[in-house]
Amino acid sequence: MTEETPITTAQRLQPQLVDHFMHLIGTQRLSHAYLFNGMDGTGRQDLALTIALRLFCQNVTSAGFPCGQCAECRRIIAGDHPDVIRVVPDGQRIKVDQVRYLKAEFSKSAVEGNQKIFIVDQIERMTTGAANSLLKFIEEPVGNTVALLLTANKNLILPTILSRTQIVDLLPVAPKELAAALAEVGAAPSQQNLLATLTESVAAAQDLLAEDWLKNAQKSIEHWFTACCQGDERAFVRVQTDLLPLAINRDRQGILLDMIVQIWHDALRQQTGAVDPQTLTYPQVAQASQQIAQRLGVDRLVVVVTLTLATRGQLAGNLNFQAILEALTLQILAQIPRR
Ligand SMILES: [Zn+2]
Structure with a gap:
C-alpha cells in the first residue's frame, strides 16, 4: 500500500x-x-x-x-x-x-x-x-x-x-475510527460507545474523562439503574447521594440526563433481540438491562424510555435537576412489576 x-x-x-x-x-x-x-x-x-x-x-x-x-x-x-x-x-x-x-x-x-x-x-x-x-x-x-x-x-x-x-x-x-481516537485520549473500551453518543469531539470527550468524572458518573448511573430494575426504592435516595454531586453545572446535568437515556435505550435494544454486548453503551450492566427488558416488555419499556427523553426538555425549561430526576425515578419505579 x-x-x-x-x-x-x-x-x-x-x-x-x-x-x-x-x-x-x-x-x-x-x-x-x-x-x-x-x-x-x-x-x-x-x-x-x-x-x-x-x-x-x-x-x-x-x-x-x-x-x-x-x-x-x-x-x-x-x-x-x-x-x-x-x-x-x-x-x-x-x-x-x-x-x-x-x-x-x-x-x-x-x-x-x-x-x-x-x-x-x-x-x-x-x-x-x-x-x-x-x-x-x-x-x-x-x-x-x-x-x-x-x-x-x-x-x-x-x-x-x-x-x-x-x-x-x-x-x-466511522465508529471504528472514533473508538481508536477515543482510546488515544484514555477512554476505556467500556466507555467508548457511551462517549461517542455523548460528545461531538474527542476534545470534549477528554474533558469528560478528566478527574474521572465520566467513570464516576457511569458507576453512579449503573447503581441507580440496577436499583430501579429491582424495584428498590433506594434508587430514589441515590439521586441525591450519588448523582447530585456529579451535577456540577448545567452542562454536566444535561450529560447525566443523556447518560440515563442511553442506559434505558440499551434495555430497549435488547428487547428486540440478541445484541452484541460490545455494542451497548453500558456493557457492564448488559445482563441487568437484558433482564429488565424481558420483565418489562416492549410497551412498558417504551414508556420508560419516553420518560427519560422528556427530562432534557424539563431541564431546558429550567426545572430543578434533582426534582427532575426524583420524579423520573418514581415514575420508573411505578412501571416495575412487583415480584
Ligand atoms: Zn502537485
Missing part, C-alpha cells in the same frame, strides 16, 4: 466533498470563506490541505486532483509554503500572537503568485475579540484569498462568523 497523503486521507474520509471542491476549483467557483464542521477524525484538515494543494499544484491529474508530488505540493505538505497560512491553536486557545500573525497575513497579498489560502483549525477556540477582528478580513479579502475555518463543533461558533462563511458539514467519523 502506498503511503497516505492528505489527499488520500481526505478521499477516504470525505470522498464526496473532495470531488465537490475539486470541481469547484476546476470551474473557478470556489468561494472565499468556508467553515468546515467535523469532529476530530473526520479529516477536516486533510480536506482543507487537499484544497490548498489543488489551488497550487503545477501538475493537476487528468481527473482533476493535485499530484501530491510536484514542488508546490511538497512545500505545502511540508508546511513550507509562504502563501498557505495554517494556524492550529496552541493549547486551549488560539493565542494573541497567532491572531496577530493571521491579521498581518490577511492584509498582505500573495508572496509568489496571486493566490493565498488561510487554514485556521479549531476556530471555536478563538476568543470572541480575536474572532471579531478577523471578520473584516473575511468580508473584504485582499486579492485572491480563500479562508478555510475549521471546527469540531459549529454550535460553539459565533453567529457573526457563521453568517459570513459557507458552512460545510463533513461526514461523521
Whole structure:
C-alpha cells in the first residue's frame, strides 16, 4: 500500500466533498470563506490541505486532483509554503500572537503568485475579540484569498462568523475510527460507545474523562439503574447521594440526563433481540438491562424510555435537576412489576 497523503486521507474520509471542491476549483467557483464542521477524525484538515494543494499544484491529474508530488505540493505538505497560512491553536486557545500573525497575513497579498489560502483549525477556540477582528478580513479579502475555518463543533461558533462563511458539514467519523481516537485520549473500551453518543469531539470527550468524572458518573448511573430494575426504592435516595454531586453545572446535568437515556435505550435494544454486548453503551450492566427488558416488555419499556427523553426538555425549561430526576425515578419505579 502506498503511503497516505492528505489527499488520500481526505478521499477516504470525505470522498464526496473532495470531488465537490475539486470541481469547484476546476470551474473557478470556489468561494472565499468556508467553515468546515467535523469532529476530530473526520479529516477536516486533510480536506482543507487537499484544497490548498489543488489551488497550487503545477501538475493537476487528468481527473482533476493535485499530484501530491510536484514542488508546490511538497512545500505545502511540508508546511513550507509562504502563501498557505495554517494556524492550529496552541493549547486551549488560539493565542494573541497567532491572531496577530493571521491579521498581518490577511492584509498582505500573495508572496509568489496571486493566490493565498488561510487554514485556521479549531476556530471555536478563538476568543470572541480575536474572532471579531478577523471578520473584516473575511468580508473584504485582499486579492485572491480563500479562508478555510475549521471546527469540531459549529454550535460553539459565533453567529457573526457563521453568517459570513459557507458552512460545510463533513461526514461523521466511522465508529471504528472514533473508538481508536477515543482510546488515544484514555477512554476505556467500556466507555467508548457511551462517549461517542455523548460528545461531538474527542476534545470534549477528554474533558469528560478528566478527574474521572465520566467513570464516576457511569458507576453512579449503573447503581441507580440496577436499583430501579429491582424495584428498590433506594434508587430514589441515590439521586441525591450519588448523582447530585456529579451535577456540577448545567452542562454536566444535561450529560447525566443523556447518560440515563442511553442506559434505558440499551434495555430497549435488547428487547428486540440478541445484541452484541460490545455494542451497548453500558456493557457492564448488559445482563441487568437484558433482564429488565424481558420483565418489562416492549410497551412498558417504551414508556420508560419516553420518560427519560422528556427530562432534557424539563431541564431546558429550567426545572430543578434533582426534582427532575426524583420524579423520573418514581415514575420508573411505578412501571416495575412487583415480584
Ligand atoms: Zn502537485
